[in-house]
Amino acid sequence: MRLTSFKLTQFKNYDFQSVTCDAPLVCFIGANGMGKTNLLDAIYYLCMGKSYFNAPDNLIANHDSDFFRLEGQFEVNGSREHIVAKVIPRKKKELERNRIPYPRLSEHVGLLPVVMIAPDDTYLVSEGSEARRSFLDNTLSQIDQGYLGQLILYNKLLQQRNALLKQFGESRTYNAAMIEVYNMQMLEPARLLHETRAGFMEQFRPILQEAYTQISGAAETVDCTYRSKLSDTSFEALLNEAAEKDRLLQRTTVGPHRDDLVFTISGYPLKRFASQGQLKSFVLSVKLAQYQILAHKKKTFPILLLDDIFDKLDRQRVQHLLHLLQSQTFGQVFITDTEQDRLAGIIQQTGQHFLVYEIQDGTVNQITP
Numbered sequence: 001m002r003l004t005s006f007k008l009t010q011f012k013n014y015d016f017q018s019v020t021c022d023a024p025l026v027c028f029i030g031a032n033g034m035g036k037t038n039l040l041d042a043i044y045y046l047c048m049g050k051s052y053f054n055a056p057d058n059l060i061a062n063h064d065s066d067f068f069r070l071e072g073q074f075e076v077n078g079s080r081e082h083i084v085a086k087v088i089p090r091k092k093k094e095l096e097r098n099r100i101p102y103p104r105l106s107e108h109v110g111l112l113p114v115v116m117i118a119p120d121d122t123y124l125v126s127e128g129s130e131a132r133r134s135f136l137d138n139t140l141s142q143i144d145q146g147y148l149g150q151l152i153l154y155n156k157l158l159q160q161r162n163a164l165l166k167q168f169g170e171s172r173t174y175n176a177a178m179i180e181v182y183n184m185q186m187l188e189p190a191r192l193l194h195e196t197r198a199g200f201m202e203q204f205r206p207i208l209q210e211a212y213t214q215i216s217g218a219a220e221t222v223d224c225t226y227r228s229k230l231s232d233t234s235f236e237a238l239l240n241e242a243a244e245k246d247r248l249l250q251r252t253t254v255g256p257h258r259d260d261l262v263f264t265i266s267g268y269p270l271k272r273f274a275s276q277g278q279l280k281s282f283v284l285s286v287k288l289a290q291y292q293i294l295a296h297k298k299k300t301f302p303i304l305l306l307d308d309i310f311d312k313l314d315r316q317r318v319q320h321l322l323h324l325l326q327s328q329t330f331g332q333v334f335i336t337d338t339e340q341d342r343l344a345g346i347i348q349q350t351g352q353h354f355l356v357y358e359i360q361d362g363t364v365n366q367i368t369p
């Protein structure tokens with residue numbers, strides 16, 4: 001799979017910019033704040049229909065504009081895909097595939113698999129369970145449209161159930177039968193989410209462990225397990241047990257929206273016991289494992305976006321990563337960096353055909369070859 005060219009109109013700090021990128025390795029070089037990450041986010045947006053940073057569309061449109069547009073030419077397994085995103089924040093958002101608008105934006109997810117690796121990926125460990133669920137959901141949604149459909153349905157029902165609980169609390173009333181209607185509708189999507197997540201984590205664990213060994217070169221073992229109350233008790237029983245608590249707190253306190261991933265190093269909680277270096281190796285391994293599993297399931301190599309990671313990783317990990325980029329089969333890779341010399345060294349080591357662009361305040365100029 002390859003992105004051969006893309007165009008940005010009024011996207012963040014870009015007015016209009018067209019970028020040709022028909023090469024296995026594409027590098028964006030420039031000082032801080034010039035717009036390198038924004039280019040990677042534009043690519044991510046074309047693949048996923050939203051920003052990697054979960055930025056709302058009104059913050060994505062250029063400050064001087066009330067709309068933005070992205071266009072990308074992709075090649076996937078021998079066929080061309082022309083993707084256009086047209087967004088008027090808070091008013092209209094349209095995604096087109098080969099000039100035909102998607103009836104639902106979610107239908108686009110999975111067509112163009114993508115993985116972003118960024119320095120602040122440590123949020124996967126440091127933040128609350130929502131970050132880890134998002135990672136899981138992001139990966140599974142790219143693999144399985146059916147999963148994404150059930151996730152959207154579950155979240156909609158959850159929102160409605162919570163609104164009803166709140167309404168009961170405010171009006172000091174309660175209608176168990178109405179809550180039961182939601183309970184019954186949520187059972188099937190919850191079962192499917194749980195089953196898919198559990199099955200996926202069984203496949204993910206050994207791949208993550210292997211990636212960690214390769215990246216860190218270390219002897220310690222890491223682990224990543226799926227934690228869900230639904231593994232021990234049926235959702236129906238959990239909802240019944242929690243009925244009184246839900247009523248008091250005016251929200252649904254059990255279900256797949258409370259699942260988590262537990263990360264450990266040598267059997268201890270990673271968040272508390274890992275060194276900074278081990279933490280960086282771990283999150284990089286999580287993303288590389290995500291890449292591998294997507295490549296396997298989608299039968300194409302996802303686009304890999306490496307944002308500024310060579311600045312933040314130490315020499316040893318950079319070497320391990322480069323070794324991986326050389327030895328394993330990777331698809332198209334986009335790299336941002338602030339230092340031309342460092343980047344030149346990296347390019348040389350990968351031995352790939354490459355394009356390098358210099359980014360200056362929202363303009364993109366090809367500098368080599």
Ligand SMILES: Nc1ncnc2c1ncn2[C@@H]1O[C@H](COP(=O)(O)OP(=O)(O)OP(=O)(O)O)[C@@H](O)[C@H]1O
Binds near residue numbers: 013061063308
């Ligand atoms: N909606 C927007 N309209 C105009 N400019 C924006 C918008 N959103 C972000 N920017 C600008 O984009 C720039 C940041 O771009 P980006 O994060 O891509 O930089 P970078 O080159 O990756 O820098 P770093 O190396 O520091 O990560 C900032 O100058 C910011 O003000």
